[in-house]
Amino acid sequence: MTERERYEAVVVGAGPGGAAAAAVLARNDVETLVLERGVEAGSKNVSGGLLYAEESAPYAIDDLFPGFREAATERPVTDYYLHNLAGDRVETFDITDLHEHDTEWSDAVLRRKMDSWLAERVHELTRETGGGLLTGVRVNGLLREGGEIVGVTCDELDPIEADLVVAADGVNSELARDAGLMDWEEPEEWFQGVKAVVDMPEGAIDDRFGLDGDEGEAHLFSGDLFEGVRGGGFLYTNEDTLSIGTVFHLDSLVAEEAEPHELLDALLTHPLLARWLDDGYEEFEYAAKLVPDSKKVAHPSPHEARLVLVGDAAGQMQAQGPIIKGMNHAVTAGALAAEAFSEARSRNDPDAAGDLYERKLRDEGVMKKLRPPRYRAVRALAEHDPVTDALDAVLESPVGRFGVRALGDRLETLYGSPFLSMMVPDTRTPYVTLPTVIAEELGERIGGENDVDPPDLADRIGDLTYDVDVGNPHIEVDDDSFAASGDAVTACPVSARDFGGGCYREETVRTNGDERTVVSLDTQPCVECGTCAVVADTDWEHPRGGKGVEFRQG
Amino acid sequence: MNMVVLTKGVPDFREGQVSFDEDGHLERGETPTVMNPNDEHALEAALQTKVRQGGTVSVMSMGPPGYGDVLREAMESVYADDLYLLSDREMAAADTWATAITIATALEEMEPSPDLVFAGFKTADGETGHAGPQTCWAYGMPIVTHVVSLEIDPDEERLRAKRLVEGDIEEIETVETSLPAFVVADPEFEPSYRRAEHRLRHRDLREETRERAADHEEHMTVWDHADLNLDPDYIGLDGSPTVVSSVDPIPKAPAEREATMVDPERDEEMRQVFEEMAPLAGGE
Structure with missing residues (x-):
């Protein structure tokens, strides 16, 4: 048995939050591994499409990545x-x-173009620390030892230990749910x-x-x-x-x-x-x-032991009236989490990173924007x-x-x-x-x-482009009664009533003279939005690395 | 770890690429030459070893000067460090015996000498599967065939391989041998990169190789029979004990099944399909 792999920091997800965290970690000489489940960064990411740089925010994405606006954004x-x-x-x-x-x-931004550009920079920055960025790797949970979080587990790699785990794995963050911080x-x-x-x-x-x-x-x-x-x-x-x-x-x-x-x-x-x-x-x-x-849902205390949540994973998406801001907060949060870890590490107390991150979110006014009093x-x-x-x-x-x-x-x-x-x-x-x-x-x-x-x-x-993981569906319906899971038929964006080609369908099953209305699921057309995880009774996971839908625009 | 992968250029037998004349003979001039498809697994096995253990990979082939492209293709997929082409009229039209003598001599000529030699499981044109074992015999090192997974212990200078027994995936045995050794990768060979550091190294190699492959001729050594100090009587056509008396095209197998075209838009025709298939669904 070879020794377990170990990095100072593992960043899960190569969206703007993960990219910002990784860039700041790398600049502070923290050995950083970034794991992205898409075939390329951005291939799993969708946003409406406005990215802000706020005057009052401590970080803007073009400060962290020079040349960003010229290369990676739209108008x-x-x-x-x-x-x-x-x-x-x-x-x-x-x-x-x-x-x-x-x-x-x-x-305005399109995520495939933006995130894949960011990922190239992130790889260059983190490779110099001894880490780097890998695509096609799905982190599926937290590695625990004696109940303590000590790293991550993956579908494609053996378990990896880390002093810091940054969950920038999006709105359906499996790490946040593994830690019991989000539901x-x-x-x-x-x-x-x-x-x-x-x-x-x-x-x-x-x-x-x-x-x-x-x-x-x-x-x-x-x-x-x-x-x-x-x-x-x-x-x-x-x-x-x-x-x-x-x-x-x-x-x-x-x-x-x-x-x-x-x-x-x-x-x-x-x-x-x-x-x-x-x-x-x-x-x-x-x-x-x-x-x-x-x-x-913006978590007021988005951390647990060595795990910190940033961006959508922490619910950091501000939508108030006509103001819709998400990616900028993810960038700030990622950078602040990285800052917190580097400071905690230099004080020889890396485990204090979470508390410090929480304080920074408050002191920099981020929490006030996310949860306005x-x-x-x-x-x-x-x-x-x-x-x-x-x-x-x-x-x-x-x-x-x-x-x-x-x-x-x-x-x-x-x-x-x-x-x-x-x-x-x-x-x-x-x-x-x-x-x-x-x-x-x-x-x-x-x-x-x-x-x-x-x-x-x-x-x-x-x-849409899919690489279907045949025989290995990533979502299972726990309760297929219409009462428990029927809402998915309409709410799922790739399902509809009286449409047989979608994910969720209403079916009538006759057994022994009984008639029951149930919900059946085919995950092939899934766009991995997570709606059914909320409105239906499912066991919901992301597909394995590189599998599932691949967005070209995002 | 010094590794050599043996590869061969073969006619591209894929539909749309290959041409046959009216008598069913291959039209060599009309059919593009590609890397032997089975060699891909040898390349993967070598690459896995390079990523995990470090070292260098050389790709070697015997053939006309035009094989440079095949070697470049191999270089790109295995992230090879350098290329060797054994190319000489005297080597032409060799059978597997004469080929093995030539390649084994070239392997002996290499500096430093190889620790591991990889080959694919038979070529798409000759399909004999002889050249690998014969080379190995001529060179004098142990051979492990039908390898599906491979571990190297560089300190102990040993390899441990899982191999298919009788080419059957149901039956796998684990064998060990000392280095240097000759490994024939089976089409079932699966490279495995379960550590992030290996995947990162893989990514580094890909980027390095992209630059190298752009001018692959800079990294190519061409040897003729004089360079290898080979007697022309023992290589090429003259050195080949195999006599090809004639070549017969394989007759097309008579079709046993009859095809019926149906239009999916026409309900009546689809009903017929359904009625044909319904008994099968019932397990009959």
């Missing part, structure tokens, strides 16, 4: 709009000021996003949006187009493609039994989109992602059904409508307030009722037909 966001929609009435607010609050820069219990703690990366003819983005090559736009959409499901849509301009997607509260998706891909289609085929899209609509990629709601106050008051009903009734009444008309242009200013955006409650009022009333009262009718014909789900799945 900067130079204008930001919020569209309130009701039928074909639209009232558009310019929220560029809100967007620019505390923003040094903000670029998949409550749908109201999560959002689910789906996104289409849309091919655009050469020059079309500049022409149709009225942009110069180095400018870009972001658009948000809310109102009555999503069947009352709480959430909204977005559109970001990339170099030659568009990222168009929708994000909804998972509990609301489940309650309304909505099909995520249909809600995306509702946005794509809305008359407003006709100014940018035509009948030549073509999708490069359909993707989905579970998004933690940091207000509820003001939201907590609003939530206590506003997130109750009777309050929501009353508020909605008032808004929709002549009195409320008069108020909206009276406020008129001042509404745009109010929407642009960073102070107010911290307090937006997670109810249908801000997502559905208010934007609908605003559009009805203040909006203008938009003419024109939308000729977009989005691909159906079967085509979207057919266009």
Whole structure:
């Protein structure tokens, strides 16, 4: 038996959080091994697509990786709009000021391109420490000795010991769950996003949006187009493609039994989109992602012994009103965790890294952004059904409508307030009722037909690249009764009612004269978003290294 | 650890690449030459040893000057350090005996002398599987064939291999021998990299080799019979005791099954397929 391998630090996941952690560790001469399960960094990663560098943050990604914006991002966001929609009435607010609050820069990104570029730099940096970056390796759990965390276990490698384990393994972090720090219990703690990366003819983005090559736009959409499901849509301009997607509260998706891909289609085929899209609509990629709601799940103490959680793994994804920031917080958290370890190590007390990391998250103001105290106050008051009903009734009444008309242009200013955006409650009022009333009262009718014909789900799945781990499904349904797991049929972004080509299907089983409705699962089309881990009763794992879906855009 | 991998250029027998004339004879000029597919497993075994134990890998082949491309391909897949091409009209048209004499002499000529020699399990053209064992006999070292996994103990100068008995995956034996030794990798050979350091080293080697393979001729040594001090009477056609009296193309096997084309869009035809298959599903 050869000796067990050992590194000072093992970073699990090569997204922005893991990359930042690894870069700072390497610069502090910490021997660092980075393990990424995708065939290439970025192949398992999806985000809506805006990456921020905040003025108030201690780290920005381009400081850690010189040349980052030139090489790895798409267009900067130079204008930001919020569209309130009701039928074909639209009232558009310019929220560029809100967007620019505390923003040094903000670029649209596609994750395959971005993360694979980062991974090359990370490998160069960490290789000099005696470590390096490996792809196609899935870390499947924590290595424990006498109950203590001493490293990680992998599918493809023998167990590895480390003084520091950075879990940057994303929203469905298996390490965070192994440590008991995160779970998949409550749908109201999560959002689910789906996104289409849309091919655009050469020059079309500049022409149709009225942009110069180095400018870009972001658009948000809310109102009555999503069947009352709480959430909204977005559109970001990339170099030659568009990222168009929708994000909804998972509990609301489940309650309304909505099909995520249909809600995306509702946005794509809305008359407003006709100014940018035509009948030549073509999708490069359909993707989905579970998004933690940091207000509820950002772990206040994201560490356990030698394990620290960064980014989505720790629930560090800020979504408040129109402000959606995740990757920048992951970068800051990764860098702070690395900083904490180097300091603790130089004091010969590496085990103190976790506590120090927690303190840094607090002292640098990260936790305050992720879990704003003001939201907590609003939530206590506003997130109750009777309050929501009353508020909605008032808004929709002549009195409320008069108020909206009276406020008129001042509404745009109010929407642009960073102070107010911290307090937006997670109810249908801000997502559905208010934007609908605003559009009805203040909006203008938009003419024109939308000729977009989005691909159906079967085509979207057919266009994705998979390396199926035949005979070794990574998800198993523990309770296949419809009561326990039926929500997955609609909520899973690659499943739908009356669709046989998806992951989850409703089936009727007759045995001995009994008839039972059950849920059956085929993991082949899985996009590894983790939705079913929350809404169904499953035993959920990631596929082995290099297996499963491979995103080309992300 | 000094390793040599023996490889051969063979006609690319894959569909779409290979050409036969009307009589069923291979059209050598029309068919591209590629590295013998079985040699890939030998390369993998050598690479695994290089990654785990360090050392150098040389790739050796005997053939016309055009084999340089085959050697470059081999260099890329095994991250080889240098290449040896035994190329000379006197060596041409050799049978396995004459080939073995030539290669064994070249192996003896190498400085430093090899600790491990790897070869694949038979070539795609001759399919004799003789050249490896004959080379080994001519050189005089132990041989382990049908190897599916390999461990080297460099300190003890020993190797331990798992090998298929009778070429059957159901029956595996473990054998040990001293170095230098000759290893024939089976198509079932699976390289195993269970340590991160090995995979990182693998990655380093890949990057180093990419540069080397770009101008592989810089790293290639060409030897003719004079360089190896070989008597032309004992190599090539003259040194080959095998006599090929004639070559008969293998007749096409008569089809025993009848194919019926069905249109999946037509329900009636699909129903027929279903009715044909239904009894099979029942285990009949």
